Amino acid sequence: LQGIIKGGKNIFEEIEKLLIEADIGPSTVYDILEAIREDNKRIKNYKELTGFLKAHLTKVLDGSEGKLNLSDKSIILIYGVNGVGKTTTVAKLARYLTVKGKKVALVAGDTYRAAGGEQLDVWANRLNVKIYKQGHGADPGAVIFDAITSFKNKKEYTTLIIDTGGRLHTNENLVNQFSKIIRVIRKAWGKIPDERLLVLDGTMGQNTVNQVNIFSKVIDINGIIMTKLDGTAKGGILIRIFKKYNIKIKFLGMGEKIGDLEEFRISNYLERLF
Amino acid sequence: NLKDKISSVLSQLKGKRLNKDYVEKVLREMRISLLEADVHYKVASEFINLVKEKTTGEKILGSLTPYQQIVDIVYQEFVKIMGEKPVLLEPQKGRLNIMEIVGLQGSGKTTQVAKLSNFYKKQGYKVLVTSLDVYRPAAIDQLRILANNNDLDFYYEESKKPIKMAKKAKDYAVKNNYDILIFDTAGRLHIDKEMMKEVKVVKDTVKADEIILVVDSMVGQDAANIAKEFNDKLNITGSILTKLDSDTRGGAALSVRFISEAPILFIGKGEKIDDIEQFYPDRMAQRILG
Ligand SMILES: Nc1nc2c(ncn2[C@@H]2O[C@H](COP(=O)(O)OP(=O)(O)OP(=O)(O)O)[C@@H](O)[C@H]2O)c(=O)[nH]1
Ligand SMILES: Nc1nc2c(ncn2[C@@H]2O[C@H](COP(=O)(O)OP(=O)(O)OP(=O)(O)O)[C@@H](O)[C@H]2O)c(=O)[nH]1
Ligand SMILES: [Mg+2]
Numbered sequence: 001l002q003g004i005i006k007g008g009k010n011i012f013e014e015i016e017k018l019l020i021e022a023d024i025g026p027s028t029v030y031d032i033l034e035a036i037r038e039d040n041k042r043i044k045n046y047k048e049l050t051g052f053l054k055a056h057l058t059k060v061l062d063g064s065e066g067k068l069n070l071s072d073k074s075i076i077l078i079y080g081v082n083g084v085g086k087t088t089t090v091a092k093l094a095r096y097l098t099v100k101g102k103k104v105a106l107v108a109g110d111t112y113r114a115a116g117g118e119q120l121d122v123w124a125n126r127l128n129v130k131i132y133k134q135g136h137g138a139d140p141g142a143v144i145f146d147a148i149t150s151f152k153n154k155k156e157y158t159t160l161i162i163d164t165g166g167r168l169h170t171n172e173n174l175v176n177q178f179s180k181i182i183r184v185i186r187k188a189w190g191k192i193p194d195e196r197l198l199v200l201d202g203t204m205g206q207n208t209v210n211q212v213n214i215f216s217k218v219i220d221i222n223g224i225i226m227t228k229l230d231g232t233a234k235g236g237i238l239i240r241i242f243k244k245y246n247i248k249i250k251f252l253g254m255g256e257k258i259g260d261l262e263e264f265r266i267s268n269y270l271e272r273l274f
Numbered sequence: 275n276l277k278d279k280i281s282s283v284l285s286q287l288k289g290k291r292l293n294k295d296y297v298e299k300v301l302r303e304m305r306i307s308l309l310e311a312d313v314h315y316k317v318a319s320e321f322i323n324l325v326k327e328k329t330t331g332e333k334i335l336g337s338l339t340p341y342q343q344i345v346d347i348v349y350q351e352f353v354k355i356m357g358e359k360p361v362l363l364e365p366q367k368g369r370l371n372i373m374e375i376v377g378l379q380g381s382g383k384t385t386q387v388a389k390l391s392n393f394y395k396k397q398g399y400k401v402l403v404t405s406l407d408v409y410r411p412a413a414i415d416q417l418r419i420l421a422n423n424n425d426l427d428f429y430y431e432e433s434k435k436p437i438k439m440a441k442k443a444k445d446y447a448v449k450n451n452y453d454i455l456i457f458d459t460a461g462r463l464h465i466d467k468e469m470m471k472e473v474k475v476v477k478d479t480v481k482a483d484e485i486i487l488v489v490d491s492m493v494g495q496d497a498a499n500i501a502k503e504f505n506d507k508l509n510i511t512g513s514i515l516t517k518l519d520s521d522t523r524g525g526a527a528l529s530v531r532f533i534s535e536a537p538i539l540f541i542g543k544g545e546k547i548d549d550i551e552q553f554y555p556d557r558m559a560q561r562i563l564g
């Protein structure tokens with residue numbers, strides 16, 4: 001690959017470093033560099049190379065921008081591993097949708113972790129939105145079932161957003177509990193949730209792929225939200241994930257405040273990568 | 275053990291006549307494996323280059339047992355970075371030891387604070403925990419609930435000022451003869467100047483004995499940035515790697531250890547109060563090597 005750049009080894013190493021440090025992952029990085037070499041036999045300098053890279057990655061990510069498909073009565077399910085930003089993202093989505101004229105209600109589906117429900121309750125109060133909650137230790141399936149049953153019959157709400165407790169994809173019990181939650185939603189709603197959004201932490205590396213792998217076995221993921229891209233992490237793993245799973249990316253979390261949610265745009269994303 | 279693991283990773287070198295190019299090729303593959311394990315780019319390069327220098331000289335390659343010598347060198351280099359034995363943090367009884375727990379958002383600090391308190395309480399220390407997280411909704415409740423559920427001493431005084439809270443907590447701990455006071459702090463970005471200043475001021479105000487960085491073991495390349503910034507600003511004395519009950523290879527451990535030069539003290543391997551254990555460097559090294 002050193003042959004592709006007249007500058008030689010230094011430019012090649014520089015770009016490899018940039019892509020690896022973005023968490024794109026070694027095998028995907030080498031695929032990318034190989035593809036660039038095939039299309040561009042003579043690259044004069046680093047600036048030209050990044051230009052080709054951006055063009056190539058824009059192609060690779062073609063079709064990755066997704067949006068919420070909501071009708072006048074929809075359910076959004078939020079899930080993912082521990083600490084990625086689910087509860088905060090539920091609150092951000094509530095505000096985002098309220099601004100768009102939706103009437104939002106929330107479900108405190110984390111009945112396990114200390115202050116899991118209380119945390120979302122604080123957000124609900126700040127946003128002045130309805131929240132369905134039950135006591136700590138209640139069965140999450142039951143809380144969700146009751147919430148949907150009520151939501152179905154209330155004209156005043158258009159969108160129900162369900163927060164769930166963090167769960168490692170490697171924890172069989174919690175993954176089974178998640179499958180049960182989906183069955184409960186099917187029963188109460190008559191179908192699977194309209195938006196089934198996996199939350200990924202932008203600071204995480206290659207393990208993110210394992211998360212998508214396992215969760216996609218128990219639910220048809222139709223959207224990804226990646227949080228914490230307001231730090232120094234680049235979230236390059238999204239490139240590897242989209243290449244492999246073709247799941248649309250709908251939002252990026254860019255901070256801890258309620259307004260720190262942006263619609264995923266390939267150009268903005270790639271701009272930050274470089 | 276780690277040496278067996280290294281032997282198997284380098285097994286392509288076994289029973290062959292070795293030359294510099296071939297050894298370098300196998301080491302390149304090891305470097306890629308480290309990158310796939312989320313070891314930071316610079317850390318992986320530096321590690322492999324160090325090993326390359328020591329293993330491709332004529333002294334090694336021309337010897338009777340080049341493969342074994344290369345395995346030994348790689349093992350030594352790993353042990354040099356990760357440490358050879360677990361490092362036990364044993365606070366002195368009879369005086370107040372203050373631990374300040376810091377790290378990025380969602381890394382597991384609050385949970386680990388409760389686990390640490392329980393860990394030391396079982397060893398006979400009198401431990402007090404308190405939260406300085408005035409930002410995250412229900413953060414104080416989270417620690418209070420964990421403390422109540424596990425019979426741990428918890429201190430809190432209503433306030434929006436972390437520095438003031440820290441002083442009051444210390445006074446209370448001294449007055450009531452605690453051996454250990456553990457501060458849970460809010461998650462923060464290493465590039466947030468104001469927030470990094472806040473934990474520095476807390477450290478200087480209470481004269482913290484330990485600054486412990488909590489890192490999510492699933493973190494990727496960013497581990498290096500996090501470790502560097504927290505170490506530069508606070509001089510961390512130790513770290514805890516959480517969520518090792520996942521299937522992450524945990525290369526962040528190598529990066530954090532390499533850059534901060536502070537020992538990894540504990541690992542978190544679950545959400546329950548007992549899910550904390552001593553960090554074993556050779557076990558982690560094996561895990562990273564895949
Ligand atoms: N910097 C930054 N922090 C974030 C972002 N999203 C969430 N956080 C923070 O990450 C931490 C964890 O957020 P939570 O919403 O509690 O995460 P969670 O996935 O619900 O956690 P569990 O329910 O415990 O699994 C909090 O401190 C949030 O403020 C983001 O986009 N950027
Ligand atoms: N599986 C697993 N989960 C963990 C571990 N440590 C913490 N958690 C979970 O990770 C999530 C985040 O933990 P917290 O203790 O709230 O993290 P934090 O660093 O205090 O978060 P902020 O205060 O928002 O920065 C919670 O769901 C915890 O139960 C661990 O070792 N393994
Ligand atoms: Mg949550």
Ligand SMILES: [Mg+2]
Pocket residue numbers: 383384385407413459460461
């Ligand atoms: Mg916390």
